[in-house]
Amino acid sequence: MFRKVVRQSKFRHVFGQPPVKNDQCYEDIRVSCVTWDSTFCAVNPKFLAVIVEASGRCLPGAPLSKVGPVTAGRDWRHIASGSEDCTVMVRRDSGGGPSLALPGGGAGGHTKRVGIVTWHPTARNVLLSAGLHCGPWPAVTTWCSSERGTAEELYRLDSLHPDLIYNVSWNRNGSLFCTACKDKSVRPIPPPPQEREKAHEGARPMRAIFLADGKVFTTGFSRMSERQLALWDPVVAVEPMALQELDSSNGALLPFYDPDTNVVSSVARWGWVGRGRVVEKTEAGPGTSPHIHFLNTFTSKEPQRGMGSMPKRGLEVSKCEIARFYKLHERKCEPIVMTVPRKSDLFQDDLYPDTAGPEAALEAEEWVSGRDASPILISPRRPTCPANSGPEGQPRNVLSDSRPPCPWYLPPGPPCLRPPPTSPCPVAASLEWETRVGQTGAETGPSLTSP
Template sequence: MARVVRNSKFRHIFGQAAKKQDCYENIRITKSAWDSTFCSVNPKFLAIITESAGGGAFLVVPLEKMGRIDRDVPLVTGHKAAVLDIAWCPHNDNVIASGSEDCTVKVWQIPDGGLTSNNLTQAAVDLVAHQRRVGQVVWHPSALNVLLSAGGDMKIFIWNVGKATILTTIDCHPEVILSVSWNYSGSRIVTSCKDKIFRIINPRTGHVVKSGMGHQGAKPARAIYLRDGRIFSTGFSRMSERQYALWDGDNLGNALTMEELDSSNGILFPFYDEDTSLIFLCGKGDSTIRYFEYTSEAPYIHYINTYSSSDPQRGMGVMPKRGMNISTCEIARFYKLLNSGLCEVISFTVPRKSELFQEDLYPDTAAEEHAMTADEWMDGKDAEPRLASVRDLNSGTKSHSNNNSGGLGVNNTNQKQEVVFGKSSTNQKTSPTSPQNSSPQKNANGGGTNLLSQGQHADNEFLEKLVEEMRRVKIIVKGHERRIKTLEERLSQYEAPVDDLDD
């Protein structure tokens, strides 16, 4: 019986690594044995956990500063022990959270342009409650200032970062928490634990709503929420074979599907694209990235292809959709950490002949704007992330980020809560305590002048974007003109013999 090829617009997606000069090299990547991706990226910055003597540190570099990283580049160095996890805030591209072996969670304000001279040692907010190392930090997808942290003390804390207070303490795990994931609206979390049980938890009360046995293997498993409420997981079988599985969010008793992949021993990190329902599996120590498409009907998980390279990956970061290059039909971009100190950029694209915006590849995606405040969320409000057109976000990523800084970033509630870490490009003059140790001269020159010059800089960037967009449109129009001319010439060749027959 002939095999029927499934019809999908992502069937021909392929990955390609960037040239070395378009990557980042000479990075002292952490040697920690903790199961983390060690990397986080957004449309403005790339952050990588680095090896550090006598404390914890991570590197923050503007995306456009590719190439060889200086050995004495300024770092974020406020932790007293190794950094284990980092995560950029989805509502402000200048704010990043970190968890460390020193039992603390810190939230940092990164100035526009990155760190230029001195190490950043003073965090904007210190969150202290864990008794053991903090292995995971995860931001709420739609509520401003809500951050989750999970530690080796088997506890999860939900924080209001703006007030530096604990909203919820979740203490229901008998062993180490391996992964935590919010659902699409942020009303539930799912956890995987060393006891092999998956738990669906109400993050406001800490009560376990559902639980069920996950993967049977002793090695770590990870679970993430899909957009429709189902749960995708990776783990190991009793025979130590790597698996992935899909679970009903209302019934964790039996997996909807479970497939074995191979017998490698590296943990599988799942990366899920909520817009396209694509799932990428990156194994620690692997040199491959497998990608699948999820559908709501059986068999649910459809294998597409595998990206292969020669170098194993130590960590991995993925760019949010608002940072994609839509002119090349890019739908995913990964930042792969190598043991050699290289951060390799891998772009996944869908080949299309037309140079026009491909609406079917780019449904509206999560914008930087938040949907509710921390207090509203704690009072019981649920809201999905606010969506915006990928074309609009992509055509003005920088200007979009800067323009939203006053009302859409973490500093939205600065005046009410006296939070001092808004976006540096539009901070009030009354924020001398903003932790921008890397550029003290800037603050001393007078806030008004800085605001004016930075506003002009943002306007110039916006104009440059418009000019670039017009140039692209002209190229597209010229291309269409050439195609029309070619078609007319071909048509005239067919018309000539017809005229001869009429004569």
Template sequence: MLRRVVRQSKFRHVFGQALKNDQCYDDIRVSRVTWDSAFCAVNPKFVAIIVEAIGGGAFLVLPLQKTGRIDKTYPTVCGHTGQVLDIDWCPHNDYVIASGSEDCMVMIWQIPENGLENPLSEPTVVLEGHSKRVGIVSWHPSAHNVLLSAGCDNQIIIWNVGTGEAMINLEDMHPDVIFSVSWSRNGSLICTACKDKKIRVIDPRKQKIVTEKDKAHEGARPMRAIFLANGNIFTTGFSRMSERQLALWKTENMDEPLSIQEMDTSNGVLLPFYDPDTNIVYLCGKGDSSIRYFEITDEAPYVHYLSTFSSKEPQRGMGYMPKRGLDVKKCEIARFYKLHERKCEPITMTVPRKSDLFQDDLYPDTAGPDPALEAEEWFAGKNGYPVLMSLKDGYVPGLKKNDHRVVKKKVLESKPAAKAETPSFVPKQAAPQSSIKMEEKLEEVLREFKSLRDRVILQDRRIARLEEQVSKVAI
């Protein structure tokens, strides 16, 4: 008798558990828009959920501790005039979130320290450049103030959020709708999955395609592609017979996959979530009631199935907590926020360990909130990997960091000294109290002026759109 050898892995017995009802977020009207995004974004401070809204697009932003029933009158972020399609928290500031919408706009929002007390309709920054709806927004992993957006106009725009400018426009690379965009670990490359069934690896600053693979998955339904820490690409899609597939590709040679596996015949798009510290990929299918997880290794067969977490209710979307937001004392290696029709349910993934000591093998240093580069450095050609931090003593979300404001070019060139860099030991005489108050008042007036201007621009655009519709009806 040949004995079957079971591959050893410390993640083989990862235990998934949905939290109790009193730790869920209830009575939320999750968006019904037919778009294959996650509809949910989380960080160590807040959970954001795209919701149904009358007369425009909106999303909820809830402090993590605000569980239980959410009142129907709870304030939302509601500045878009069309449905919100995608949201993404800034990795370098837990109070800043980007949103893309059917109104062709990308907006940046600054969330108050304790969450919303009133509806937020005035974005900090409005980014205009797309001619059709914006379905993907994604922050650069290591450069501060760099944001990517992809629209149904088949173009990708990379913005400097600090100046509000579109710095890079990738127009002629995709002949059809872009299903997904993923940054490489150091943000030097992006990989995209397109409706033309091609996976492309692009150098955005040189504006050229490095490599591409035609018919990575032969099925007509949407694909997803993400970069792994070692530079390889992990994809999900459908076979010609409409079976769901996952595949692993070597970026240098995409002729044949390193590994390809068929999963099942469900028709929900598989959303991949990747942990670069443990090399685990979690697959959450839209409309499924399960989360499958796989470990990626450097040796054949490369992709190893670990286990499946199953529940009764199908998921409409899924949020994935960054590693620094996990409870290291409970050996939690992942946490998901599963969207039902009317609620958001946290699901924890833990490795069963008896020791109360910090588990170094489960928690290598992970990406922290400090950026490795400023936007100007990255656009000038510099690269940097995320700045790592230890989770040994856990992570405590800090106070507000760099506010995101649009700065006029001339002001930016003069590089005024940032307030945060002023040493705390400077004597009071060095900065008289009256001048500080004047500066604060001036900043407040400028902020109000900018928000009013943005509101006027939005209203003008809305009026023009309504006039156009009225003229069509009149004809």
């Protein structure tokens, strides 16, 4: 009896492709040498920002079309950054507006260096920051900005983490976030009632990210210093739903997740060679558990200092790009394209489902009041790229179809019980807040993020 031995997947032949010429890279960049496993890079469909080795300075947002040597003097957009001077900055220098400094030090902010900043996925102008100090009770703080250009501290968590926080990740609609701590635990917040098990037994840094279905994907090390990938249920975390061991390299794995296709790309930082792995998470069938399937590996000769990932709406759909990474070398930034080989130049509906757009689904006041909403989805197809199939999966006449892609709202999720925010901490600033479309800029510190 014939039995299939090859698993079917539309991403099985994905491959990475570096730039052919050096003039396609961003050169003359001295990447920061801060000893922290961070991406050191933020990118959106319009701009690229990199943390550089300088005193109190960072590379401003450079247009993606400006390859070659990068110089200062560009227009900035919104970007959030954390620094070793305990401050969190939100800059928007284009148009003459000054930067907005969130409170730092004492009861109004962080008392140690800030290395984690991340935007809320659906609420406008809501920012989460976390301190990196190893003292008692590292702080996780949620900030909100108003239309008047002031910042308020919404929530502050001081007693949940006994040690260093490695990373923070929001879930799909922003109702939960999870943290990876040096005590080898992954904590969903709000936390479940039962005790948490250690995610990885190794002492090296680990990472945790929320998946689209509510599961938690982690990267870490075993007791024998073998790198691992694991999939967890955040409610019942007695043992992993799936566990895969990779190799014995010492570089921490930085995961990049595509919620539309369930593809995770793990990148090792500070390895002897640049290496990235692409894995696919599949849904569980009746009586089975979810699986993590290996897709492909991209290896380069030079190690990477950091890595940035382009949002889905900035990819070239006509070339079947499913991901684009910006690899940081010692003196340059190199774009690496992950492509699925297809013969047709038409829009591939199976590769590009609707993805999260740049518009916010909620205002900050609505999120504080307890409301949650799914991201506003848009089609990645551009008007210049003809479609391959219709809404029902039937072949479409590309000569008669000229409708551009349109965004639409998804029904919001049920409201959650959220505690009232703490007393506001206003900060004087005159900053005009706009819709976060194509925002990025730069600032010093061990962490950098752009919405």
